[in-house]
Amino acid sequence: MISDERPRGIALTDAQRLDWLRLIRSQNVGPRTFRDLINHFGSARAALAALPTLAGRGGARRSTQICSIADAEDEIAAVxxxxxxxVAQGEPDYPWRLAQIADAPPLLAVRGRIETLRAPMVAIVGSRNASGAGMKFAEVxxxxxxxxxxxxxxxxxxxIDTAAHRASLGTATVAVLAGGLSHIYPPENVPLLERLIERGAGITEMPFGWEPRARDFPRRNRLISGLSVGLVVVEAAARSGSLITARLAAEQGREVFAVPGSPLDPRAEGTNQLIKQGAALVTCADDIISVLEPILGSPPPEIAEPAPDEPLDEPAVDERARILQLLGPSPTSLDDLVRLSGSRPAVVRMVILELELAGRLERHGNALISVPTH
Incomplete structure (x- = not known):
């Protein structure tokens, strides 16, 4: 098997893993907020202690719901x-490619053979309402x-997902779940998951008992693309979750491939559009392999760890008010907030952190943020 392994990092202690789980399961704490909190406070335990104060400064109307020790212990036991x-970000078993994306999950629940995550991955996605020809080509x-x-x-x-998993059961395949490990969707694919974990793995960032909702699938899709060195879209309608995955893959610097289809088939409209936009056209596996081999064919150079963000800084009273005044329902960027407010990025990021913990911030594509008026 081609190697894509990058051993790095050290293992968390059991106490640290518990604190990490409590922090990421606390109200309004997402991957980006988690990273800012850890960078600023130095540990998850210190960040947990600071959550009520930060949320209060952001304008929270209710007390922040912090994951209890008992709830976190119960989830660890259930897993x-x-x-x-x-597996925590920064530990040796955490997929290094996934760790490079801006919103990598701090913790992944992994069921199956964890060593599978060290191999190079290619994502294959496409229409749920797939044609017979599309499913057959995905299998090939x-x-x-x-x-x-x-x-x-x-x-x-x-x-298409099901076809790709089934065709690779004899080697290894990884299923990224939109819900928790106890709520597999669709339920008819539970036997497929049980089979694929014998050689591969099922992974999720969601709480153990989480039942997936519509908005959870785009969140899952960023992990599918983030894990892979390349993404192949076999069939996709004009408005398709697979096109979201392709956009995320491009933003993450992954290779994007698309299988052409008949212009008369609406299931090919999205893939044909991807090709027009620059995705590599695929008619056989060699089209993918020839692009990926230069990337993976020889031992890759060590990737430098990304420079840590500048530590967050406390804003002065007038600074917080000035930054808040610039925010509204129209999405804006961090760079614009820094430029227009005259404050340092570390100060603006602290105000954004407070707003997010208070549940007042919305994140959009291209790193834009807004504060709804309702």
Missing amino acids: RRLGAVF LARQLSDHGYVIVSGLARG
Whole structure:
């Protein structure tokens, strides 16, 4: 199998892992906020102690819901009963490519063979309402890529995802779940998950008992693209979750491939549009392999750790008011807030952190943020 492993980092202690889980499960704490809190306070435990004060300064109307020690211990125990483990960002088993994206999950629940996550992955995604030809071609690509040493990653959805997973059961495949480990969607693919974890893995960032909702699937899609070195879209309508995944892959610097289809088939409209926009056209697995081999064919150079963000800084009273005045329902960027407010980035990021913990901030694509008036 082609190597894509980058050993790095050290393991958390059990106490640290518990604190990390409590922090990421606390109200209004997402991956970006988690990172800012850890960078500023130095530990998850210190960040947990600071949450009520920060949320209050951001204008929270209710007390912040902080994940209790008991709830976190219960989740860890439930994960272990399934034979799964929590892997933290920065630990050796955490997929290094995923760790490079801006909103990488601090903790992944992994069920199956964790060593699968060290291999190079190619994502195959597409229509849930797939054609027979589309599913057959997804199977062919998955088998040929698997035989060449790639692990196939997809989202366990109906249609193209299912075809890609099934075709790579004999080697290894990774299913990224939109819900928790106890709520597999769609339910008819529970047997497929049970089979694929024998050689591959099922992973999720969601709480153990989380039942997936519509908005959770785009969140899952960023992990599918983030894990992979390249993403293949087999079939996709004009408005499709697969196109969201393709956009995320491009933003993450991944190679994007698309399978052309008949202009008369609405399931090919999205893939044909991707090709027009610059995605590599795919008619066989060699089209993918020839692009990826230069990336993975020789031992890659060490990737430098990203420079840490400038530590957050406390704003003066007038600074906080000035920054808040610039925010509203229209999305704006951090750079514009810094320029227009005259404050340092570390100060603006602290105000944004407070607003997010208070539940008043909305994040949009292209790193834009807004504060709804309601």
